[in-house]
Amino acid sequence: MIAAEDKNMQKMIDAAMESSLPLFGFFEYPPGTPGKMNPNVLSVAENIKMYPDIKEPCDYVEAVKQILQQRQLNYEFNGKCQSTMIGGKQASYQNALLKFGTLDVTQRYHAMIIDGYAISFIQTHMDEESHARVDAVLDSIRFNP
Numbered sequence: 001m002i003a004a005e006d007k008n009m010q011k012m013i014d015a016a017m018e019s020s021l022p023l024f025g026f027f028e029y030p031p032g033t034p035g036k037m038n039p040n041v042l043s044v045a046e047n048i049k050m051y052p053d054i055k056e057p058c059d060y061v062e063a064v065k066q067i068l069q070q071r072q073l074n075y076e077f078n079g080k081c082q083s084t085m086i087g088g089k090q091a092s093y094q095n096a097l098l099k100f101g102t103l104d105v106t107q108r109y110h111a112m113i114i115d116g117y118a119i120s121f122i123q124t125h126m127d128e129e130s131h132a133r134v135d136a137v138l139d140s141i142r143f144n145p
Contacts, residue, residue, distance in 0.1 A: 019047040023119070026137050028130070037105075039130035041137040042122045049116040057081075057092035060111040060118040065094060074099040086110060086121065087141040106131070110138070 023043035029036045048054045054063060058081035068075045078095040085091060091112040098105045110121040121141075123134040 019050070021045045028133065037126045037130075039125045039134050041124075041134050042120075044120045044122075046118045046120070047116065048113070048118045054118065055113070057083075057090065057111040057113055057118075058094075060113065060120070061092055061094045061109055064109055064111075064120070065096075068096070084110070086112060086138060087143045089114070089143055091121075 021044065023045055025031075025040060025042045027038050027040040029038050031038065048060065051063070054060050061081045065077050069077070076097045076099070078097065081092050081094045083090065083092055089112055091110050093108050093110040096107045096109060098107060104126075106125055108123040110123070112119045121138060123131075123138060125131040125134050
């Protein structure tokens with residue numbers, strides 16, 4: 001869906017997928033449940049050793065933002081990349097709004113850099129109640145030393 005008809009973009013996405021590993025996905029309802037908006041938190045690790053310009057979490061968030069804004073999806077990114085902590089580790093995030101016709105889906109793209117990998121956490125919610133639930137998932141993350 002992101003690449004649409006753009007063959008160069010599809011090649012770039014395919015290359016990124018070869019260096020990426022889904023870590024987890026938590027959904028309020030089973031994915032594909034008809035008629036349900038589905039708040040969720042997804043996490044992916046990507047080997048970024050071949051991207052020397054990505055040194056800080058905001059560098060990675062900005063790279064993701066640029067890719068998403070080039071596509072036919074209607075993404076609006078709000079504000080600047082901001083610092084935060086996830087599981088006691090330094091991270092950054094950027095807020096986004098994805099518009100599907102009359103439906104607005106709010107997302108927050110988090111990233112941290114650990115040993116040459118970008119660890120991403122993408123929160124998706126539709127209202128304040130679902131926002132609190134996806135925040136609780138992110139707040140529960142802990143890293144072993």
